[in-house]
Amino acid sequence: MKYILSLEISDFNLKGALIDTEGRVIYNSQKALELIYPHHNEIELNPCKVFEATQKLIEDILSDSEIDKKKLLCLGVCGARDTVVVWDKITKKPLWNAIVKNDSRTQSICDRLKGYESVIYEKTGVELSCYGPATKVRWILDHAPNVIYEHCLFGGLSTWILWNLTKGQLFASDMSLVSKSLLFNIHEKKWDDELISLFGLNRSMLPKIYSSNHIYGSVDSEYFGVKFPICSMVSDTTAALFAASCTKKGDCHLLAGSSAYLLLNNGNSPIKKSPFLTNTLGLYLKDKEPTYILEGMIPSTGSVIKWLETHLGILRSPIEIEGLAYSVNDSGGVYFVPAITGFTSPHPIEKIKGTLLGLSPDTNIGHICRATLEGLAFLINDLLELFQRSFLSQETKISCSGGMTENVFFLQILSNISGSTFVKVQDPHLSILGAAYLAGLTLGVWKDETELEGLFSFEREFRPEMEEKDKIAMIKSWKQAVASAMLFSLA
Numbered sequence: 001m002k003y004i005l006s007l008e009i010s011d012f013n014l015k016g017a018l019i020d021t022e023g024r025v026i027y028n029s030q031k032a033l034e035l036i037y038p039h040h041n042e043i044e045l046n047p048c049k050v051f052e053a054t055q056k057l058i059e060d061i062l063s064d065s066e067i068d069k070k071k072l073l074c075l076g077v078c079g080a081r082d083t084v085v086v087w088d089k090i091t092k093k094p095l096w097n098a099i100v101k102n103d104s105r106t107q108s109i110c111d112r113l114k115g116y117e118s119v120i121y122e123k124t125g126v127e128l129s130c131y132g133p134a135t136k137v138r139w140i141l142d143h144a145p146n147v148i149y150e151h152c153l154f155g156g157l158s159t160w161i162l163w164n165l166t167k168g169q170l171f172a173s174d175m176s177l178v179s180k181s182l183l184f185n186i187h188e189k190k191w192d193d194e195l196i197s198l199f200g201l202n203r204s205m206l207p208k209i210y211s212s213n214h215i216y217g218s219v220d221s222e223y224f225g226v227k228f229p230i231c232s233m234v235s236d237t238t239a240a241l242f243a244a245s246c247t248k249k250g251d252c253h254l255l256a257g258s259s260a261y262l263l264l265n266n267g268n269s270p271i272k273k274s275p276f277l278t279n280t281l282g283l284y285l286k287d288k289e290p291t292y293i294l295e296g297m298i299p300s301t302g303s304v305i306k307w308l309e310t311h312l313g314i315l316r317s318p319i320e321i322e323g324l325a326y327s328v329n330d331s332g333g334v335y336f337v338p339a340i341t342g343f344t345s346p347h348p349i350e351k352i353k354g355t356l357l358g359l360s361p362d363t364n365i366g367h368i369c370r371a372t373l374e375g376l377a378f379l380i381n382d383l384l385e386l387f388q389r390s391f392l393s394q395e396t397k398i399s400c401s402g403g404m405t406e407n408v409f410f411l412q413i414l415s416n417i418s419g420s421t422f423v424k425v426q427d428p429h430l431s432i433l434g435a436a437y438l439a440g441l442t443l444g445v446w447k448d449e450t451e452l453e454g455l456f457s458f459e460r461e462f463r464p465e466m467e468e469k470d471k472i473a474m475i476k477s478w479k480q481a482v483a484s485a486m487l488f489s490l491a
Helices: 047-063 108-113 119-122 133-141 157-165 193-198 235-242 302-310 320-326 365-390 408-420 432-441 450-454 468-490
Strands: 003-009 015-022 025-032 072-079 083-088 153-155 173-174 209-210 213-219 229-235 253-256 259-263 279-281 294-300 335-336 355-357 398-401 424-427 460-463
Touching: 003 047, 003 157, 003 432, 015 432, 025 047, 025 133, 047 157, 047 432, 072 157, 072 235, 072 432, 083 133, 083 157, 108 133, 119 157, 133 153, 153 157, 157 173, 157 193, 157 229, 173 213, 173 229, 209 213, 213 460, 229 235, 235 253, 235 294, 235 432, 253 365, 259 365, 294 365, 302 365, 320 365, 320 408, 335 468, 355 468, 365 408, 365 468, 408 424, 408 460, 408 468, 424 468, 432 450
Parallel strands: 003 072, 072 229, 173 209, 253 398, 398 424
Antiparallel strands: 003 015, 015 025, 083 153, 213 229, 253 259, 259 294, 279 294, 335 355, 424 460
16 A cells, blocks of 8 residues: 655644545644744744644654555645745745734735725735735835845745755745735736736746646655655645535535635636635646635634633633533623634624623633634624625535534534535545645546545534524624624724
């Protein structure tokens, strides 16, 4: 038996798995990343420590699984799109810490670009905001010392990791990883010179673009004692869609991890502009037209639960929240608007603050935990309503994956509130499987997408169980809570 090593490089942790040629996960592991909070609303990662953690993760997987390294076929990689690293290709050092997706320090840059919003959206399908990687690159270049533009390279964490693993031989990405950068023209499917100029960047800073299933290069043998090819590179959202067999127009998937993404496959053409929703490029298979994805994002979901643990000390571990939510019959009138890093879609105020309402003398941790999970479900339902107005029927079954989908309470309350059926996949971490499947497709382990569909399986369906009057009452109170949070933010 031979194996594919797959990595998922997110903003909060690293995941790795060995997948055999029958598509089975035979070993997996993960490492948490240490976030840095320099100032209010600023979130960073040390890129060098992320690379060191990646090395250690791979070493541990190869040693602890006890496989013969010579049976390692290739590496597949997926990752987050919006976190930014800028580094000097001569010194090989980052110019600044990586700026994480939810960091909002670049608002002044967005303000300077007012008047160009329509140009940016028409070309990229993405609204100008602090989440845009180009704004983060611009900020780093404006604030880092001794910047030499001709030496600078820019990419997401995946591009940075692979550049290091190949000793600087690979500087690349795929369309799904760069389509939200504010620099990539999703219609012409290439970097856009007008946008590059608008942000004051050089084309030489930008990685080369290849298909998602491509032999990108090879991991240098100095690292793990064996040389093996890198055969896929893709965004975590696109990898999840692919592994869930959402390959047809109209297929819908919820990826709920540290952030939540509602994703609708729109085939080979973008959808006209829709408020608060984004058009991105998804899967780009060799010799095929790329897929367009209609996307809505909630910036903080699983990360809110992690925040309850690390910042408030309410939880010893994120897994505890489900039992605490079940420990009470209802939220006791408590509503939590979990906007700890602001809102994007579907609420218009990015700077809204997280708000806890309805506390009383008998409020306990169970009520707060239940209100947290309900608040996250309400947010996703608000997003789902945008899709259902124009693009999606309420009868459509929505497949779902990600760490949040391990929480049964969360999925059931989401189904109750939305009136939709959610189908939990067998393996919640679909992104890492998707990267492995694409890598295997590159090498011919699997001959086509149809053969891969046979590897996919569902675990459980969640159908609505709440009476309509109770659902209406809860949604009404939720909207009042959001209105209160907005008023406070505008005060």
